[in-house]
Amino acid sequence: xxxxxxxxxxxxxxxxxxxxxxxxxxxxxxxxxxxxxxxxxxxxxxxxxxxxxxxxxxxxxxxxxxxxxxxxxxxxxxxxxxxxxxxxxxxxxxxxxxxxxxxxxxxxxxxxxxxxxxxxxxxxxxxxxxxxxxxxxxxxxxxxxxxxxxxxxxxxxxxxxxxxxxxxxxxxxxxxxxxxxxxxxxxxxxxx
Amino acid sequence: xxxxxxxxxxxxxxxxxxxxxxxxxxxxxxxxxxxxxxxxxxxxxxxxxxxxxxxxxxxxxxxxxxxxxxxxxxxxxxxxxxxxxxxxxxxxxxxxxxxxxxxxxxxxxxxxxxxxxxxxxxxxxxxxxxxxxxxxxxxxxxxxxxxxxxxxxxxxxxxxxxxxxxxxxxxxxxxxxxxxxxxxxxxxxxxxxxxxxxxxxxxxxxxxxxxxxxxxxxxxxxxxxxxxxxxxxxxxxxxxxxxxxxxxxxxxxxxxxxxxxxxxxxxxxxxxxxxxxxxxxxxxxxxxxx
Numbered sequence: 001x002x003x004x005x006x007x008x009x010x011x012x013x014x015x016x017x018x019x020x021x022x023x024x025x026x027x028x029x030x031x032x033x034x035x036x037x038x039x040x041x042x043x044x045x046x047x048x049x050x051x052x053x054x055x056x057x058x059x060x061x062x063x064x065x066x067x068x069x070x071x072x073x074x075x076x077x078x079x080x081x082x083x084x085x086x087x088x089x090x091x092x093x094x095x096x097x098x099x100x101x102x103x104x105x106x107x108x109x110x111x112x113x114x115x116x117x118x119x120x121x122x123x124x125x126x127x128x129x130x131x132x133x134x135x136x137x138x139x140x141x142x143x144x145x146x147x148x149x150x151x152x153x154x155x156x157x158x159x160x161x162x163x164x165x166x167x168x169x170x171x172x173x174x175x176x177x178x179x180x181x182x183x184x185x186x187x188x189x190x191x192x
Numbered sequence: 193x194x195x196x197x198x199x200x201x202x203x204x205x206x207x208x209x210x211x212x213x214x215x216x217x218x219x220x221x222x223x224x225x226x227x228x229x230x231x232x233x234x235x236x237x238x239x240x241x242x243x244x245x246x247x248x249x250x251x252x253x254x255x256x257x258x259x260x261x262x263x264x265x266x267x268x269x270x271x272x273x274x275x276x277x278x279x280x281x282x283x284x285x286x287x288x289x290x291x292x293x294x295x296x297x298x299x300x301x302x303x304x305x306x307x308x309x310x311x312x313x314x315x316x317x318x319x320x321x322x323x324x325x326x327x328x329x330x331x332x333x334x335x336x337x338x339x340x341x342x343x344x345x346x347x348x349x350x351x352x353x354x355x356x357x358x359x360x361x362x363x364x365x366x367x368x369x370x371x372x373x374x375x376x377x378x379x380x381x382x383x384x385x386x387x388x389x390x391x392x393x394x395x396x397x398x399x400x401x402x403x404x405x406x407x408x409x410x411x412x413x414x415x416x417x418x419x420x421x422x423x424x425x426x427x428x429x430x431x432x433x434x435x436x437x438x439x440x441x442x443x444x445x446x447x448x449x450x451x452x453x454x455x456x457x458x459x460x461x462x463x464x465x466x467x468x469x470x471x472x473x474x475x476x477x478x479x480x481x482x
Contacts, residue, residue, distance in 0.1 A: 077382035078346035112390035120238035130201035
């Protein structure tokens with residue numbers, strides 16, 4: 001038996017294939033050295049470590065992964081991606097896990113973080129740029145946590161670091177709307 | 193010298209001090225900036241957590257807009273935007289199919305006529321003699337810890353910025369204008385970025401670690417190059433001191449451009465020093481001759 005025949009009998013889980021399609025990353029390259037986990041600043045807040053998550057993708061444990069907190073607690077700092085000796089882009093796997101979970105209609109176990117992304121993207125879609133005050137208001141509606149950081153927000157507003165009104169431009173709004181709708185159309189075609 | 197300028201959303205709001213001080217320093221050095229007309233958000237974390245295609249299309253759309261300025265380089269101060277641009281360029285360079293998809297979404301194809309650089313790279317290119325010749329204020333009593341954060345250097349295959357685990361560009365630039373910087377091991381640790389508003393406890397822990405290390409090596413202040421790092425360090429300090437029962441003596445966090453501007457003799461108002469939550473004036477009164 002040589003290396004190429006070993007390669008042929010290595011099975012790939014359906015899920016690993018889905019991750020590859022979503023992110024371009026082949027998790028089967030991982031040899032579980034755990035370097036990603038050792039350097040991860042937020043692994044202490046995850047239910048599965050980054051290395052465990054990668055392994056679970058290889059094994060095709062859909063439920064475990066897609067209901068896990070791990071990808072929602074990823075800060076996207078890219079330390080894991082930088083240090084992986086096998087060049088597995090782990091940060092991108094985390095993104096793919098969020099995207100696949102969302103597509104399958106799974107409620108995120110860390111709703112605040114998911115709401116933050118949703119609020120941020122909504123203001124970007126509407127105005128073409130991030131509008132912090134609008135994003136924060138939407139986040140408060142979604143998380144029902146109305147008083148968190150109110151004092152800090154007021155202080156920042158007094159210092160002119162938060163703008164009450166979004167920066168508006170019709171051209172920018174149209175350009176953004178066009179971009180978002182083309183992405184949506186294209187993704188529908190690919191994922192169907 | 194003239195550069196295309198992509199400020200990004202943060203520099204127009206929470207990071208306005210970075211925008212103001214960067215422009216002021218460029219003016220002192222005779223560097224001209226042209227803001228990219230009609231620029232959009234780079235997509236940032238909400239985009240890459242939601243759709244890979246969108247997260248690549250938004251920076252590429254901006255690069256197409258920037259290319260129309262006919263300038264050779266686009267300077268991007270926000271480390272998070274800088275990272276999104278670099279990652280998009282890297283990914284479409286690696287995958288022809290992906291590039292076609294992105295082009296289709298953007299509606300035109302990026303020709304590669306403009307390069308993305310960070311202000312640190314821009315100032316690092318100015319020879320140190322020229323930088324020194326602009327110095328009008330002595331800051332040699334101010335010991336600064338240069339905090340680069342995650343996104344300037346990582347992942348190195350895309351960012352192509354300095355040495356990814358121990359960068360020195362900011363140290364070199366600040367030393368050139370007479371500011372001593374310290375060696376420390378938290379240069380590229382994560383501040384918790386996106387979790388500021390939702391999982392604040394994570395931010396408090398990570399930022400506490402950063403201040404703890406900065407204090408341990410005897411730094412008076414921290415210098416940053418990212419509006420997200422600045423927001424987390426500057427706005428959460430009091431909370432951290434309360435939660436962990438520590439005292440960092442109101443250690444201020446500056447944008448590195450504010451420190452350059454101080455050395456160049458610019459006024460505190462021009463550098464928007466009054467906009468920080470942690471007031472830097474007591475430290476500056478103590479360490480910087482008027």
